[in-house]
Amino acid sequence: MKNTCVGCGLCAKQCPV
Structure with a gap:
């Protein structure tokens, strides 16, 4: 399992709220 943060x-x- 790769750490793919897409x-x-x-x-x-990094979610704009």
Whole structure:
């Protein structure tokens, strides 16, 4: 399993609120 943080998700906490 690779750490693929694509878009807005739990891995990538870069979600514009």
